[in-house]
Amino acid sequence: MSISTIALCVNNDIEWSETKLNNTMKVLPNKLIKKAKTFRFWNDRQAFILGKLLVKRVLEENSKFNLCDIQYNSYGKPYIKGDISFSVSHSGEYVICLFSLTTNSIGVDIEKIDSKINLNDFEEVLTTKESLRIKDSKNPKDTFYETWTIKEAGMKADGRGMNIPLNEIDISCESLKIEEKKWYHYPLDIEENYKCSLVVDSPEFFVCFNKINDEDLMNYRFLAN
Template sequence: MKWIYININELTDNQYESFTKFVSKERRQRLKRYKYIDDAKRSLLAALLVRAELVQQLQCTNDELLFAKNDYGKPICLNQEDAHFNVAHSGDYVVAAFSKKPIGIDIEKHKEINVLNFHSVLNEWEYQEICRSNHPIATFYKFWTAKESYTKALGIGLTYPVKDIRVLSNGAVEKSHLLTPWHISQYFSETYTASICMKDKYENKKGKGISIQNLKAFLEGNE
């Protein structure tokens, strides 16, 4: 397992257009629909992180990468069956996780929220943990990103009954009080929480930051 990240401010507004050449025509059309440049940057950089990593893993060129989507809209790589990946973004950061087995990742920037608005997706234990916490917002995002990463690893999105999911202290995932083969690792800062879900238990690995210069070099085949 490997996960990488980039700050969207690495990509200046002036550089933005030149980096769109590295993605598909379909993606370029979608990028034009964004009203705000930061939203477009998040979408573009999510695609570029995946491409930059896969060209290294698969020893191919960016133009040779082929992608499709599953029935729920999750992107998949057609070049190699076990080249699994997932992306997420929030605030200033875009993250991408890679594995030879299905994987899901989520990141959220902490915002002031009314936890009551999320009662339908939190089970009673989680809700009580949030209420008891000295840092209820951070505790909420700990649970929320875990649920997101799990459903993304399954490749089905939040159509899943996430209220039935509970993450144990060792990272194991329970569904309706039954253990599943999935495990979650989490990463915290003062303002962000990230969760990664995959089937095998693994040691927490620190994410690797990618600069915009290295991203360009990988995509151009110069690294």
């Protein structure tokens, strides 16, 4: 059976006014408002809020649940009981939310490509096979970020996050292995200079992807409350 999955991506490129920030946070549960206020930099704070608004939207449009129903496993992964899964990632000017009603095992990671990155700094988190593939590719930095986002998305799908050593995640052409479990990875095209990967537990996969701006998200927020 194919997995029907929703991916929503929103821009995070302009700092909100204090009024817009405060009004937007009003629809979040108190514990999330407190968390949002702990971020020092505006882009991190807004990315956190936008991520929660994306989750709020997909939950309320596609299930009976809302943000107050979110729980956390022993590794800190947010989840909702039943066959519902969501994953959030942000980098640069984008925040993305991946959501599924048919599996509780999905993960997403987005990364903005840093042209100044020194790939030698990441040798220890790669397998020998991955290192060779990156070095032999026409664009090593692109290949590195493809590999990195697959690993990050895989850790999120597994549910143990950074407790899984990155160099123990074995990536092949269409799949990856974490310990003995096989996962499947898919690229998602956001825009130039970004890499985004989805990881799921099924080889049959369909995703409905939409890019929206923060005003669209805000309009939904006001209509839904």
